[in-house]
Amino acid sequence: WGTRELCEAIAKRCKDFNGIEVDPEKEVVVTCGSTEAMMSSILAVVDKDDEVIIFEPFYENYWPDTVIAGGKPVFIELKQPTFKVDEEELKRVFSRKVKAVIINNPNNPSGKVFSQQDLKLIRDLCLDYDALVISDEVYDNLIYDGAKHVSIASLPGMYERSLTINSISKTYNATGWRVGWVVGCSELIDAVKKVHDFLTVGAAHPLQKAAEKALSLPRSYYNWLVSEYSRRRDIMLKILDEAGFRYYKPDAAYYVLADITGYGFDDDFKFSEYLVREVGVAVVPGSSFYYGGKGSNLVRFQFARHVDTLLEAGRRLTKLRKLRQP
Ligand SMILES: Cc1ncc(COP(=O)(O)O)c(C=O)c1O
Incomplete structure (x- = not known):
């Protein structure tokens, strides 16, 4: 599921940057980039006809990933110019049919950073309707003007229902090296491991060694x-x-x-x-x-x-x- 050293470095990074405590042995899967991390996560938790909420504008992969898994994308627009989550609209589309909400925080293409208010709203609805969050956080370190990135998994009650995704592509300028990861509670990560094992087996070992090096860079x-x-x-x-x-x-x-x-x-x-x-x-x-x-x-x-x-x-x-x- 990834070299021991890289899993440990990922767990440390999660603690330092995302405020989440991760067991490096049981709660990390190293993947071929965050692209595989997202596909494996969706295949692991979404069943046929489950609804998946996707905020627009979205990174292109989320929609086909959901369809490949047999899920039904439900789109909600983050309205220009603030790209704030519309509370009424989100409440309107939420139901027991929703298996997961995909968030991309910070967001490609808008550059939006989800506020505490946005995240709490999503958290409350996920708790009410027993839904999961898949959070793509590949830009968590590229933040300007004192904006603050908060991982939804760090909010009370959310670690057990979140899969948090990241990679070395953006923060370490290594998009072609294809090393990413998913972290979450062991029950969810066990499901991701099953998909990952059949999809790619593992990320290339030499590149995992390189990723270890990247994650050891100083502040x-x-x-x-x-x-x-x-x-x-x-x-x-x-x-x-x-x-x-x-x-x-x-x-x-x-x-x-x-x-x-x-x-x-x-x-x-x-x-x-x-x-x-x-x-x-x-x-x-x-x-x-x-x-x-x-x-x-x-x-x-x-x-x-x-x-x-x-x-x-x-x-x-x-x-x-x-x-x-x-
Ligand atoms: C939001 C987002 N997620 C995932 C990816 C894919 O990243 P990776 O190279 O880790 O697969 C990109 C690449 O542009 C992206 O913008």
Whole structure:
């Protein structure tokens, strides 16, 4: 289920950064990235026709993962501009049919960090309706301006009903190395282990050794990381200001959702294609993070790039200013 040393390092990380006490022997599964962690977790706990609540905008995998497991996705929109959880709407969709709620905290693509209020609301409903939470926290260390990330599993009553997912991809810049993990109470983790064993057997041993090394980095590494990404975020926001975009300032992660209204395009795909072909900048169309065509007024920029690359993108994007209607 992972090398002993890596499981111990993960348990320490959970304690230091997520406020959760994890038994490294019984409550950790090392996976091939958080992608496998999410798939294994959903397959482990979701049965045919179980409902799974997914907040929009969502990281693309959650919807197909749920469908592959035979579950029924139930989408709830985090409304722009605050991306706050809508209490009434969440209460309206909750029922005994809900097996799990997927949260992505901090969120890709919005950069939202779930507030204590959001988390408590989700916790109370999960307790009332006996539902689980699968929490994808791959951006837990990329937080700006003093925003605070709280793992839902650290809230009273939630450890027993949460699977918390993370990986080395984002915090340690090793997306291609495919090492991630799931932690949770032993009953849930036993179920995840059964799926994981048949899906991938295990993450490559040499890369688990590398992950051990990554997790032993000192605090100064994390401080450096946040200051570097804050710098890139500020450069990105300035570029978007200069190109005339309205956008949602991210509190975390390395994406910015920008509004394309006013540039004269019918939808986000046409706008994105124009950007690639005529401007030389790639973005992701906003509707790919929503169900049923919502989000077509948005595109997602990504700023995990060298500063020179961002500045060059900025120069190219000035072309857009002439398209912008007031
Ligand atoms: C929210 C979120 N979860 C999971 C992943 C996948 O990460 P991994 O490389 O750990 O599989 C990504 C990658 O973009 C992501 O943004």
